[in-house]
Amino acid sequence: MSAAGAQLPVAVDAMGGDRAPGEIVAGARRAAEELGIPVVLVGPTDGTLGDTGDLAVIPASEVIGMSEDAARGVRTKKDSSLVRAAEAVRDGRACAMVSAGNTGATMASALLRMGRLSGVSRPCIATPLPALGDAPTVLVDAGANSDCQSEWLVQFAQMGAAFYRERYGLERPKVAMLSIGEEPSKGNTLTKETHALLAARKSDSFEFVGNAEGRDLLAGGVHVIVTDGFTGNVALKTLEGALRVFMDILLEVFAATPENKAAGDVLFPALLQRAEPLDPENTGGAMLLGLKGVCIISHGSSSSRAIVNAVRAGHDLAKGDLSGKLAAAVAGPS
């Protein structure tokens, strides 16, 4: 993608996500109307999408289901909204794609249609974590590669830092290795090897600060936390589960008695406001790093608000030539 690509629309997979197409189309329309970002929908043109307003639609007659086998879906459904969205980026008809659909199929479509950046061993998923502090923490790889080599993790660190710089404007992000103790000797073979490689490398583009632990994911203080996609995905879903349990307890107690309900009514607005940074809808979604094009992976439960934020992220990253910067990050003397 060149910087000129930012004049192109963001392609939104209208059929991807638990709440598709309603919330997805609504979010795409809001992004175009409220932010003035050009958007094109990808999906069926038979009326399924409902009122699409002024938005153009790239026709796609098929849908890859949320729990469908990713590789087979992409191979057999060549006219699916996911595959057509990735082709729109590849063919220079869109600057970025956004999908809240099947994550595996989103990755496969983007990888197969856009292709890998030169020099990148494996694309990876960068997921901005809900964070309370000023600076978000980005987890990378959050699920693309279950079995990893240390050299790939070094590239995840390089790409994660380049992404962070572009997305959040921090010149030299702090990068840590997710492990099970602060000392370099703590961890498994992969983390110890990666730790050694990262520590040995002097980089102007990020500061390697050593190991982080699971409790650092939400604590702020580190900007990029590097891990293999298996551990990253387990950690991410563990966070989601813990936050849900805590919310359930809170709502249950609030509802238990009239006194509790009255007290809850007092506290609820403040809690919502304070916890707002924890809402994944605000992060703009996860990002597939290492491809010749921008691909935003939104949460399956995305509402229109999540899609608005995802469209904005995709637009901004394409405009900033993220792909060019990622290629430079893995190629450079970093």
Place this chain on the structure above:
Amino acid sequence: MSAAGAQLPVAVDAMGGDRAPGEIVAGARRAAEELGIPVVLVGPTDGTLGDTGDLAVIPASEVIGMSEDAARGVRTKKDSSLVRAAEAVRDGRACAMVSAGNTGATMASALLRMGRLSGVSRPCIATPLPALGDAPTVLVDAGANSDCQSEWLVQFAQMGAAFYRERYGLERPKVAMLSIGEEPSKGNTLTKETHALLAARKSDSFEFVGNAEGRDLLAGGVHVIVTDGFTGNVALKTLEGALRVFMDILLEVFAATPENKAAGDVLFPALLQRAEPLDPENTGGAMLLGLKGVCIISHGSSSSRAIVNAVRAGHDLAKGDLSGKLAAAVAGPS
């Protein structure tokens, strides 16, 4: 340990933990006084322990620090409270040991002094997770083995199920593999291999229910979740961090205004009561499985209450001949 071992005292490492010796000694005394369980302290006899009441003390002049290198600590400090506690179990002077000290050194002391059970490839840590439902979920391995083989994980499943049966009285616990998707094809090489081994094996002693995900850790429904010690420890610390962040938000909002404080005063007792099962002090601590003796690993921040629960767990498990049952679990036609 034979069942007769339950007449022996539980050996409590008086110098282990962030709040040692005060809270540890207090907990040991309470266990003896309130539960009638025989307890022996292990630590210095120079007055450091304060008022030890009626409890006997096994002398130990050295302490392995919380962040000291575990292997070196155990090798060089032969008169440490941790090493002496493990020797008390080995020599038949105690039925179980409890320590809130350096986890690595606790594992090393117990492994080196008590020895591994015949047939066990690797001992592992079983950690009961905070759980809201009736049945707790036990995570195994929660941190003993960073690099694992699938055969070891099968033994973790066998030992975890035997532990669960003994500790919680459930005849045939449900065992799941921690992975990143429900389908057997989801995960890394280790989880896929282990899944195949567990699925192929018909067991009367547990029911293998397939993969679990990070969000299942607190959700209840599965009794034993099997993973390698690296992933398990990352997940455990991720849970701890998430719960702490949520508590911090709650307390901050409660304190923000007088109105909030009044509302908080109404809700706090109900929240505390509802969230009580999430308090790790209630679980009795983690357990090192696979040794010729019972070893309870308490959280470093343990209060006297946590020590009371740990002493009770150690006593009950020794009385039930846990070690014998673990040996049978890995040896039998399972």
